[in-house]
Amino acid sequence: MQPMKQTWMKTVPWVLLLLVLLSLDRMSGQSSPNVVLVYIDDLGYGELAAYGGRDIPTPHLDRLAKQGVCFSASYIPNPPCCPSRCSLMMGQYAQRFGKYGMSRGMPVPSTRPTLAQVMQTRGYVTGQIGKWDIGSANQGPAEMGFQEVARVAPKKRYTSQEMAQMPPALAKKFSSLKGGSKYFCVDGAGETRWLTDYDGDQMVDFIERHHTKPFFLYWSPEAVHSPSIEVPKSLMARTQAKGKRRSLAGAIVSVDDQIGKLLTTLDKYGLRENTLVIFSSDNGANGGEGGSSAPYAGGKGSGTQKEGWVRVPTIFSMPGTLPEDAWYHGMIANFDFYATAASLSGASIPSHCDGVDLLPYLNGKKAKDPHQALFWLNNEPGDAVRRHMMAVRWKDWRLYRKYDKDPWQLFDLKSDPREAIDRAASNPQIVADLSARHAQWAATLEPQAPIPGKGESGGQRPKGHGWETVFLR
Numbered sequence: 321m322q323p324m325k326q327t328w329m330k331t332v333p334w335v336l337l338l339l340v341l342l343s344l345d346r347m348s349g350q351s352s353p354n355v356v357l358v359y360i361d362d363l364g365y366g367e368l369a370a371y372g373g374r375d376i377p378t379p380h381l382d383r384l385a386k387q388g389v390c391f392s393a394s395y396i397p398n399p400p401c402c403p404s405r406c407s408l409m410m411g412q413y414a415q416r417f418g419k420y421g422m423s424r425g426m427p428v429p430s431t432r433p434t435l436a437q438v439m440q441t442r443g444y445v446t447g448q449i450g451k452w453d454i455g456s457a458n459q460g461p462a463e464m465g466f467q468e469v470a471r472v473a474p475k476k477r478y479t480s481q482e483m484a485q486m487p488p489a490l491a492k493k494f495s496s497l498k499g500g501s502k503y504f505c506v507d508g509a510g511e512t513r514w515l516t517d518y519d520g521d522q523m524v525d526f527i528e529r530h531h532t533k534p535f536f537l538y539w540s541p542e543a544v545h546s547p548s549i550e551v552p553k554s555l556m557a558r559t560q561a562k563g564k565r566r567s568l569a570g571a572i573v574s575v576d577d578q579i580g581k582l583l584t585t586l587d588k589y590g591l592r593e594n595t596l597v598i599f600s601s602d603n604g605a606n607g608g609e610g611g612s613s614a615p616y617a618g619g620k621g622s623g624t625q626k627e628g629w630v631r632v633p634t635i636f637s638m639p640g641t642l643p644e645d646a647w648y649h650g651m652i653a654n655f656d657f658y659a660t661a662a663s664l665s666g667a668s669i670p671s672h673c674d675g676v677d678l679l680p681y682l683n684g685k686k687a688k689d690p691h692q693a694l695f696w697l698n699n700e701p702g703d704a705v706r707r708h709m710m711a712v713r714w715k716d717w718r719l720y721r722k723y724d725k726d727p728w729q730l731f732d733l734k735s736d737p738r739e740a741i742d743r744a745a746s747n748p749q750i751v752a753d754l755s756a757r758h759a760q761w762a763a764t765l766e767p768q769a770p771i772p773g774k775g776e777s778g779g780q781r782p783k784g785h786g787w788e789t790v791f792l793r
Contacts (some may be wrong), residue, residue: 329420352443352534354595355661356523356582359408360575361451361545362403363633364605367572371633375560376569380580381635383582384599386645389682393651395607395694395713396630397419399603400452402778404654405540409434409454409464411673413695414513418769421700421707425776426769430671435658436465439536442665447526447787449519450540452697453778458778462790466538470522470553470690471784474503476512487775503542503550503571506657516543516571520578524585526787531589536661540577540602544571546609565610593640594754596664598657601632603681617738625722626739627731630696636660642682650681650689651713661692693754695761699723702771711723712754719754728755 349406370385398407398414406414410428414420415427428434436446447460462588477508478499483491494501501513515573519541550566555570579599586592605611605619605628613619618626634652636642659675662668669677679685698710712719716734721727728751729763730744745752782788 322626323447326707339493339572352592352666353641353664354438354535354537354591355444355664356537356539356586356588356595356597357657357661358579358582358597358599359385359405359540361540361542361544361602362606362609362611362620362727363544363572363575363601363602363630364613364619365610365616365631366612367605367631370635373567375420376696377558378572378576380576381599383583384579384597385499388597389642389646389648391634391636391652392647392649394600394632394634395651395653396601396603396620396632397653397694397696399530399629400707401451401625404602405454407702408657409436411435411655411662411670411675412562413674413765414656415697415765416672416674418766420768421703423696423769423771424453424698424704425456425772425778426759427459427536428454430459433670433755434465434536434660436461436536438662438667438670439665440465440466440467441774442667443534444665445530445533447530447535447537448781449522449526451537451542452540455778456772457776458779460781462782463779467747467790468526469661469781469788469790470519470526471786471788473505473507473513473785475782476501476506486772493547493549497637501550502547515575516541516578518649520581523578524581526587527582527585527591531591531773534664538577541575543585544568545574546606546611548609559729563610565612566669567722568606568611569785575711593638596636596641596661598634598636598661599659600634600654606631614691615737616733617740626708627718627733627737630711636678636682642679649689651694653691653694655691676776684780693757695758697758697762697765700768700771710758710759714754714757717750717754719751719758720783730754781785 321787331581368378369382370390395406398404401749402422403414403419419426440446447465447468448466478494480722505513505515505518507513548571551567551570555573556566558573559569561569586595604611607619613628616628618628655675659669659673660678663677676690681690693714698707698709708722709719716732718731718733720729728744729739729742730751
């Protein structure tokens with residue numbers, strides 16, 4: 321019996337160690353990496369301190385950049401908001417399913433899985449908060465792979481007395497909205513809340529409830545889309561911005577506050593190193609709000625044919641897995657987020673994807689750029705004229721024209737980031753080569769799909785408070 325006793329005595333420490341490790345795993349979360357994708361509306365390339373901004377303090381985004389990788393050439397292949405989001409969630413050029421312009425309400429193909437559906441197949445709890453604007457009226461987030469969808473809280477309603485005390489321009493705006501606020505909501509306790517802050521609390525709630533399971537959380541706030549006229553003075557006072565930019569700056573400060581909540585919550589549960597945080601924007605800055613695309617020209621509204629509309633700030637952060645306080649200068653697109661998250665979860669990248677897994681490039685395992693060239697094409701007849709565009713980005717060159725009938729223009733973005741000098745005449749071979757590449761790419765696309773009727777939009781989120789749960793493991 322003595323040998324058996326000695327064997328048991330030797331085994332006990334290992335049994336205890338295994339139990340401790342299992343307990344720690346349950347306490348700190350899971351081994352499968354989490355993914356949090358934050359997709360801001362209309363955030364320009366030049367707004368954040370990490371990208372050269374000087375008048376808006378963003379300490380939490382600064383921390384995210386310090387603990388991760390900033391991309392200098394991150395692109396939106398299908399601006400603005402609706403096509404950008406479709407490209408993001410489908411992992412491909414939206415033109416591959418016939419979406420060439422805004423075309424709100426146009427369905428995304430049900431035969432190709434969304435990023436959320438791919439993550440769900442890997443056992444992830446999937447959650448969505450904020451703006452959707454994807455697919456047809458019956459393709460809401462709950463129908464497209466998200467198991468938990470944050471309900472839309474009721475908007476604050478301005479009374480006629482409140483509007484009478486507003487500046488005339490402000491009163492006119494809210495009168496057109498029938499007294500409904502864009503950025504103030506009413507929470508479950510009946511209190512009026514700043515919507516961006518309310519969304520941040522929902523992010524915290526989702527992570528706290530699911531910190532022991534692998535999760536994919538997609539937050540796409542209304543911020544910082546126009547109009548910013550409701551931004552509280554307390555937020556504006558935290559910036560050094562001047563003029564009309566002051567309101568936008570306050571909205572960006574509020575976004576930064578929510579990133580602080582996110583990072584604090586991940587730290588609380590020991591998930592920071594096991595979570596890939598992706599932060600990006602759906603298109604470039606809105607000049608009408610004082611937004612900045614510096615050092616590039618253009619953006620939303622006016623200048624939509626220039627670089628500043630399609631190049632956006634993007635940060636990847638996952639300490640211990642990705643480099644820290646680093647820059648990556650290879651060209652990427654928002655459809656790469658899909659491929660990267662899918663690969664991180666252990667899933668195969670679906671064959672329909674144009675995106676690639678970016679992690680090997682960031683870690684130096686792959687030396688070439690993820691994409692040698694990127695392409696743009698919006699010739700949808702019913703779309704706003706200002707959004708029509710044909711373009712190619714290759715090396716430092718940007719080839720562009722508005723319509724088929726127009727001559728190509730060529731710009732050297734390295735020496736001329738504001739695209740002031742057309743170099744097409746002096747570089748005919750580059751124009752011929754890139755225009756041929758654009759034609760070859762366009763030949764692989766599907767024809768334009770039927771354009772939905774005016775006023776149609778992507779599937780809606782449920783209204784109320786809390787969460788709509790579709791399926792939970």
